[in-house]
Amino acid sequence: MGVSSPAARAAKRGEKNPACKLTAEQVLEIRALAARGGLLLREIGAMYGVSRSNVGAILRGRSWTHLAD
Numbered sequence: 001m002g003v004s005s006p007a008a009r010a011a012k013r014g015e016k017n018p019a020c021k022l023t024a025e026q027v028l029e030i031r032a033l034a035a036r037g038g039l040l041l042r043e044i045g046a047m048y049g050v051s052r053s054n055v056g057a058i059l060r061g062r063s064w065t066h067l068a069d
Contacts, residue, residue: 013066021050027064034059 015023022030026048033044034055041059042052057063 014064021054022048022064024064024067027058027067030055030058 012018014020014027030044030048033039033047034041040052041055045052045055048055054063
């Protein structure tokens with residue numbers, strides 16, 4: 001009850017998660033925008049409809065970790 005296997009959790013990563021707001025392509029675009037510089041995290045987040053903290057988590061490797069650069 002409430003405990004799922006590692007395989008079940010992995011199946012809900014990224015776009016397979018029903019609560020997902022971003023696509024893998026958008027995550028790669030976010031990483032590229034941040035690498036280029038000139039935009040604040042909140043500005044990048046506003047462009048994609050996500051929070052500043054979500055963008056920060058992507059850039060720090062705390063979310064979308066399965067997605068290679």
